[in-house]
Amino acid sequence: MKSVVIDDTTLRDGEQSAGVAFTPEEKLSIAKQLAETGVKELEVGIPAMGEEECELMRSIVSLRLPIRLLAWARLTECDLLAAAGTGVHMVDLSVPASDIQIGKKLQKDRAWVLAEIARLVPLAREKNLEVCIGCEDASRADNDFLYRIAEAASNAGAMRLRFADTLGVLEPFSVYSRIQSLRERTSLQLEMHAHDDYGLATANTLAAVKAGASHINTTVNGLGERAGNAPLEECVLALKNLHAIDTGVDTRKIPKLSRMVEKASGRSVSWQKSVVGGGVFTHESGIHVDGLIKDRKNYEGLNPEELGRNHSLVLGKHSGRHQLRSSYKKLGIALTDFEASNLLARVRKFSTEYKRGPDKGELYNFYRQMQDSLAMYLGGSL
Template sequence: MPSPTSKFSPRPEAATATGQRRVILNDTTLRDGEQAPGVAFTTAEKVAIASALARAGVPEIEAGTPAMGIEEIAAIRAIVEADLPLTTIAWCRMRVEDVDAALQTGVGMVNLSLPVSDVQIAAKLGGRRANALETLRRVVGYARDKGLEVAVGGEDSSRADRAFLIDVVACAAAAGARRFRVADTLSVLDPESSASLLAALRATTDLELEFHGHDDLGLATANTLAAVKAGASHASVTVMGLGERAGNAPLEEVAVALRQLYGRDTGVELAQLDGIAAVVAMAAGRSIPLNKAIVGEHIFTHESGIHVDGLLKDQRTYQALDPTLLGRRNRIVLGKHSGLSAITSLLTDLRLTATAEQSRAILARVRAHAVDHKGPVASETVRQIWHEVCNRALSNCA
């Protein structure tokens, strides 16, 4: 039996240069992300995604579910053997046989998932909370005896009785777990209730607390941020929010928002997020929406005349997020809502001159072209319009 790796992500207790604890992001694209309908990664794709995450400084990944069988075990082992600078975690049910399967992958840490809401306990554990606690003690103890670091995942934590959830966390700590994952499995929380739940747990334990949010209501990022502010040391994320149903909290949104809004460091190189999204999109057979926050093609693209005029004078007028932070730059496109400032700027870039009257004529033609063709107007089209306008003019054009 291979011995578990001893490589782990840094403890969040270490303060960063700002004096605040680093927030540890645990990316579960290779596990929860792959549960999205129709998504199936090959071993090579899993290693490529893990490598991209490692290059970006993501400290932890949940690499898969060993209990799925020998192919999944081999894929996780391939990631472990790639010797990447991150912690590779296997996701398991709270079962001894799942721990045994995880040991075959060479990981040094497992997330052992346990139903904690009465609905889930009734369906999976015969309806007795005592059964859940006993199972936890037995399986966590077994995993620790085998040399594994353990996170206990509280499935459906957001619908669990809070007093019982506190008992579960205490039981996990006593059994030797390092972390407890608070899972909003059915996406029933809002930011206020997320913060309340995490604050209540943080008041009772010194364990690492990880928040795992789903996005059925479009609140996964907001709930994750609220959980971190209330005491979560770890956040579970996926690239572009890929995951079952509506998906999970997106890695790129959480990493950037933590920095922008709260000055919290994650160790992630934000300029690498574009590249990670491209790798995952290709492997998942999914396109990246043009307006996808952080990694969409259009997030720094402007057409509106008022906005473009302001941006050309001072970027801060209509842009709070600096594109250079993400290795990006502003892009101005011409369309129905363009104004004279955009036309003048583009003509200057193209080294073309026009009078004010000619520029207004060009703008009118540009707007009409955008409506007719249902899209932005290319520079070459503007050049052609310029020639047509100038050829009709009495004055000379350069």
């Protein structure tokens, strides 16, 4: 089976989500859980933030996790030296690749970018750091200049090139074309860094892998700046089940990891969030439930057992008699056709009013109310 390496950036880009701030204990716990889940690389922080951040990064290094640890740094000597002092294995030296950011943000030119790569990559190698050149805003960069960056990085001794769709403005077809073009022109490892501003981060990441990317950036639950990054859980399951590509991640450990990051970040996971949402294996529609009961494959695109989860059948406005009978059978009550019709109307009315399905106690109450009403009707007709 083909494989791809996940370089997860929950502890760096994930924490850059506005309002998110992990405690040192939370960062250490998340790092350990990511490693236990099978993630091969972690981007663990930004040394330029100061000594407190550097000390925390050193603490993560001291865990001696069986994975590669990266620091994120700007393409400057001071950032590079700060990264070298943390003990990580690799540094992502990030620099704008688009003309607008090179000129307007850095007030530099293309020649400066190439010269700094040639100057700083060898220095990083002297400090025993493996190097990734991170092309910020690569999605708006000129293709020919990206090829020149890749050539300069390779000649200077870098290992990897990161293609960052910093603004989340690409779609899968253009991602495939651009990564494929880079793949044809460089032997560097290629890493895709996608943002979800148009809801395409996962799709763009898959397209990059199909085009030849060897590494991908993810964050747990899609945590990240603005609309977030490519969610680890979505990328892992989609690569595995849709493309037969292995990431080394134990999918049964994903729910625990998701809950840990949800709690630490203070960002609640949507009920319908792909893969890890509380309701993604919950079924109400009568037609779907009937088909699911007959054969799970009728309505199962993702096996919940891959995540240590199960299908859940709930009653609601769209439920049918078959599901209602099944629910009451579990309570030890066999319904007649008349009773099923009567109770189904009660369940639908309840669900519409309270925006949820009835629990066991409420189902018992519906049944008793129906029996009482029937007894009163029959008594009054005698």
